[in-house]
Amino acid sequence: MKKVYRITMGFLALILLFLPLHVGHAAGTAVSVKNYTYKGYPYIQIVKSNYTTNTDAINKVLKWHAVNNAQASENMKKEDDFHSITSKVQLYYNKDGKLSVGYYDYMYAGGAHGMYDTTIFNYDLTTGKQISLKSILNTDEKKSKAKKYAVYVLNAKYKKGANLFEDVINDPPFDVSKMPFYLRDSGITVRFYPYDVAPFSEGFVDITIPYSEINKK
Incomplete structure (x- = not known):
């Protein structure tokens, strides 16, 4: 669709x-x-x-x-x-x-x-x-860390009662060539479409990922 x-x-x-x-x-x-x-x-x-x-x-x-x-x-x-x-x-x-x-x-x-x-x-x-998301998450390691942090946030939201898909939040779609995002002072906010991690009624789901997590050693 x-x-x-x-x-x-x-x-x-x-x-x-x-x-x-x-x-x-x-x-x-x-x-x-x-x-x-x-x-x-x-x-x-x-x-x-x-x-x-x-x-x-x-x-x-x-x-x-x-x-x-x-x-x-x-x-x-x-x-x-x-x-x-x-x-x-x-x-x-x-x-x-x-x-x-x-x-x-x-x-x-x-x-x-x-x-x-x-x-x-x-x-x-x-x-x-x-600025592309690929230019920020420009290595497999950075992409992996960003996705891992997104999974952490989604799980935290789910435990607090957010209406998310339980079977998806541990492996959400994370295509850096297509995923919408915007800049923040200390990181980036990635955006999941309706049905990516939640029902249509929830609309877009935004997750902010700090640069400190992306660049963590």
Whole structure:
């Protein structure tokens, strides 16, 4: 279903979702960002930066998500007015030349419920390039430590009564080439999709993994 949803995103659509405009400037950073909407769909842009590398290219990528949703919306309305996708954008990290911007989409195209999707962009503003999870967990050892810590947190949540899949939490899907994540001061937060480790009703499950655990000797 997730694959079908991601493919569908290219030509299906959304209902309008308006967000208030605001400017954000985090302490310790030279980047100011602002929220915009394109035909009602939200996106974030860099409006002031001391890092000049590829700012226009980054903004183009960040805006395209909203443009794609708007184009999809027009096609979707032709099929069924009751089908829809709503979208939100969130600034997760903006500090020390690093930026994490995430999009959260919900598509309903019939059936008992819709489908969630998320797209998170992590940038190194000194180079203008995206930061991949593979570049952080760049050895089998680091990947193993990160997954082990995620398993530890999932088990702790389960013992406290969280609605998680008992038969999955000790070996959750952990594909560093596909897994969404965002930056934190002291680590990274990885995101599990609905049905990865929990029922649909729980939505996304985020686990923060400290760099100290990843780099532990």
